[in-house]
Amino acid sequence: MVRKYKRNIGVRRYRDYTDENLEEALQKVTVNEYSLRKAASEYGIPFGTLYNKYKGLHVRKVGHPTIFSAQEEQNLVKCAAVCGDWGYPLSKEDMCFLQKIILIIKAEPSLI
Template identity: 50%
Template sequence: MVSFNCNFRSVYIQKVLQILQPTMGRTYKRKAGCRSYKDYGDEDIEKALEKVVNSNWSINKASKEFKIYYGTLFNKYKGLHVQKHGGQTVFSKQEEEAIIKSVVTCSDWGFPLNIEDLQMVTKSFLDRQGRQVSRFKDNMPGRDWVYSLIKIHNDTLTQRLAANIKRARASVSPEIISQYFNNLKKSIDSVPPSNLFNYDETNMADDLGKKKWLYRRGKKYPENIINHLKSAISIMFCGSASGILLPPYVIYKSEHMWDRWTENDPK
């Protein structure tokens, strides 16, 4: 009896979720055939117009044959009301592509934009043209509009977390790195591994400050170039080519060290 009640409850919950599904998300997905208008595509309209032009069909005959409203087919034939069905976009296709291209260019240069930056870029674009968009408050688009723009151009643009790097590190090119290792190989050619030590330093920031930025889709290492980072604790490592590792050296950003900072440290 208990298992029956549990199964009945799970089935009941699933049915309720199916009923509420269209209202639970931001993006509503229509089921095929659930509306009585425009259950045809652009290809059907093109075929109907070809029959009218090439086969001397009347618009009424093509409308009945392809199950397209007479008014819709008449407007397409006469070139009337050529705008897309539903709400019209603020920018043309060319203007949207220009905005996306500028965002991608900034990310390629190491200075990516975030959602707020894209809002400001769009507002500046409208202000320079002297256009006023009623659906935007003071020509400032909302975050939902920006998310919709990114979704439409998701094959080009994506939002990702970036690793903050300084300008000096970003200026190092692959050619400089290759030249360094070529010179290093000549310098250590006759040195035994026990005399070769590698020293490295890493930072443990108290506030990473990572944010999501807009990048070209497929970018392998998203980075954000900044002039200053947050305060951090420096940890230094040193090891030899023969496998000997020295104890790590920790530098705290403080004039006096507390005893509890050294608890459970490696000996």
């Protein structure tokens, strides 16, 4: 059985706050109840992190950007499930060909 690791808050200095605390601190800053510095010290969130979230900086996802959007990936999964329901499960090569066709259509929409 696979374990789902969950780090305890306070063990390391990196990200010692929850998403709920971050959202609550941002909400109090936006209604001018707290300053950025006071909210950072009250909630234990680094000032730079709170400032970047407040100003909307560094909002992209961490890591390499994906080729397909989340909706396109969901459509690929649905397509594979439908083919499996029809009695023709897709192999790895079939999925690669399907992805290649989608990429070609995205690059040259006039080919449709």
